[in-house]
Amino acid sequence: MKSDICVRSDIVRYEHSGSVLQNWITRLGLECVDSYKIGLFGTLSFCGEVMSNFVLPPISDKYGRKFFTILGSTIQLTVYTLMLFSTSLTMTYCLMPFFGVTCSIRYCITYSHLMELYPPSKASSISAALFFLDGSLAVLCPLVLLATMDTNWLLIMGVGVNVGCLGLAGYIRPGESVKLLVTLGRYDEAKGELRRTKGFNGESEAVIEEGVEMIERYRVMQSQSSAEEVKEGKVDLKVRWWNMGMMVVCWVAVCYSYFLFVFFIKYLPADIYVVSIVSGLSTFGYLLQGPITTKYDIKMTQLISFVLVTLCLIITTIVGSLLNTYVYAIFILILKLFVCLAFGTVYVVHLDLFDSSFLGTSYGICNVVSRLVIISAPMVAEMENKSIPMLILLGMNLTATIATWFLKKKKTD
Template sequence: MKDGNEDRNATIDSDRNDTRQQCLDDFDNLTRGLTLEQAYAKIGGFTYFHYWASSLFVWGFTTGGLFFFALSMLEKTPRYLCFNDDGTTYECQADKTFCKDQSIKYKIDWDNDSSLHNWVETLDLTCESSAKIGLIGSIYFVGWAVAAIFLPRLSDLFGRKWVYFYSMLFHGLVYLGLILSHNLNLTIVLMGFFGFCSLGRASVGYLYMQELTPIKQQTIIGTILSITGGLVTVFIALYFLYVSKHWEGFQIFGCATNFLIVVSIPFLPESPKYLISKNRYEDARDSLKVIAYFNRHSGEVNFKFDTEVHNELFNSKIDLNYSVDASIASPGKLTQDSHERVKFVQSSILSSNAGCNQLQGQSVIDDKLQPHIHKGELVKEEQQLNGSLKDLIKIRRHMINLLIMVIIWIASSFSYYLINFQLKYIKGDFFVNTITASLTEVPAYILSGILYEKLGIRIVLVSCFIISLVGGIFLLIFSNNTNVIPVFILLARFGVSATFNICYLANATIFPTIFAGTAFGICNVFAKMATIISPMLAEVDAPVPMTVFCIVSGVATVLSLFIQTAPKKLQIHQRLYKGKITVNQKIVKQKIECHSNCS
């Protein structure tokens, strides 16, 4: 009998030792995985690769702007001088004089700064209808909206890299066609394809860039991109003022740099964040090896990712009431061994034992495990996602965010271009006004980026929409005071430019990677459809345009308050447990080992 009891006690001790060891092994597995941010830091952080890649993406984003934002100057009519019968001249408008009466002779005043060698000559727009000329810009947005249905979704299914590559390749080819075209109808068709490719260049490219950038630098790089895009119009105006009145040179430069970017893209790795979201961990490590090579990092890239470790523990059905989170596992299906391990860990750390009285009453388990419990909540959430369109409504938080972001994108895009069309009411020199209005965007991008980093998406969006709303209201109130109209237009433009920057920054972060591109696409479809209306609305008599502007901005202001950035528990964890994981890891291990020595 005594031998039987000894054998049974030996078996219990052996089981307890096995359980203790399993606890430590599970704990080691849990803390061994690296987040993508930690992986970036391990291979050099934000350094040589990101300097090159960020520059590539920023200029890739800008190439389309070099052409599209030049449209107002490409379509700008020169200063016409009509001849009187006595040979003297007077300034005249084409549609009211020689286009109606071909007997009237005229010439172009090339000494005037606003007279440019542009599409008016190349495409013979002199007597063309304003509706057909306006179609050049409108068809661009149509192409963009159509592409938003397909390209972002393809980037979610097949990856960012090659969707971006082919978008930039065809973007360059269409760009070249637009430079060579001397036919208005052909140019209109090409502009539709240009808009289609621009969606991949801008939206997919932006998403790709942000996923390759460490979180700490994402807002900075995103803001630099917006600033560069905003300064494009300034560069174009300065080119026509001081370099040449001929439009081809500047556009050839833009097209050439487009193709330089195309040949550079194959050297970029696929987005590690995208690959991790697809559970393609080996491919993600291969991408990080490319980044490590550029960063001159000589160490091995053989670590595991935190999501990978959580998935392994989940798949092995380990009860992580003390490690990952029992909520991930199916309730009621925990193994007996799991319960024993939990019971052992709790009792060994929280109980008073001979020689280990210092452990009594200390609940270190919670401090140690809370970060992983919250991480487990996100893992559980993302494990429900498979990249299908149903994912957008499966989780209530994402569905709400998507609906709100659609409205915010509509408000930002529609209002931005509507305000641009209102610039024609500003009196003075055309180029000076253009440069001044464009420079207004720079502080808007900088300030919105800083506040987004410090205060979060809700407060910044509400503040920026309020600024644009105030500008719109003042434009309604003082619509007859031509002296203050420019000030209020610039105020409204400041606000909508800031919201545009936040739209890009937020869209790349608040949605899970597995369908971030799809969310980008859905928002862009509705945004560009609304933007198509803005040039037509701008031609409606006052106060209709600015009334609609104020209504749209007001609705967006209210909806911005309801954006949900992350589960509340995770936000609490980020505030309370940031930087404490390593300390708690040592505490838990010491206390478990202390119990082992004291038993």
């Protein structure tokens, strides 16, 4: 037992008991340090993510994605394993930028790699399922911690590392993106990968050979490209950067909305475990993407999602002050449900807007800009007048709705 562990007047007593969660705060002796030393963990991770977004996605677009997919998982496992055994604050600080690098690889490169391994018709549903599983951790983790409060947290983290090992093993079988190889003009490699990974999507031998023939026809067509087609390529380049600007607007709106609601939810009058679990229920919004895209294309789905977010923000802004805390909380959760839907669509729509050779870079650019903008989200959330954050979000999402309308789909070969 540690009694009166801190000499600061605002910390009277700290005790280790079965009702106190033992975690990295106690292990690294951070109970009484200044808050900036704890905030430094997030800052270092953020710096690693932003810097890697500038470098790694463009490289993966030029040389291939599978290597970075495996590299990201390997770095993540290494970082978590070292954290299991490290009791050094300096060592943990040094690991944080690498953790940020893995986030960049996961969201900008691994996602692109995985989506291009599946037919476009399946991409939206698979993406929605992945984001739902990822978001469900916000529900699962508090439940696990609540149920295992008397269990050594290192054992739980060790289970996570083992699951990560299984994930890394699963990345080995899929090959490089055939679509990327064709876009880069590496046709023989593309045909080889197509044959090597046959059956990954359940295709028959005949379908695989048909794909090989299509690659060969595309090679011949590209070798006979005319000056007119070169001119069209310049037009496509203008469309690419137009779409890039529109998507940056959409990413900023959805990311700002998502993280601002995270700070809003902390004010709800409930136990932190309960708040985290209820907040995590909004991840069901990702699953709305599949049914909607069966009737509309992904651009229209994104437009619908931003319209719904905007309408909810208008209602909440007008009548929010008249609602009691619990009804207001329900409105916030509904808002976050639609924000999750928008968050999922802004990822998938890139597949319809950008060539494979620019896909990772497009994610990196959007990620960097949105991350830099949302730095102000905690300060905005703490404003005394809670209608101001809502008005800011309303303006952002209304602009994103307009930007989505003006997106231009890429030409298909």
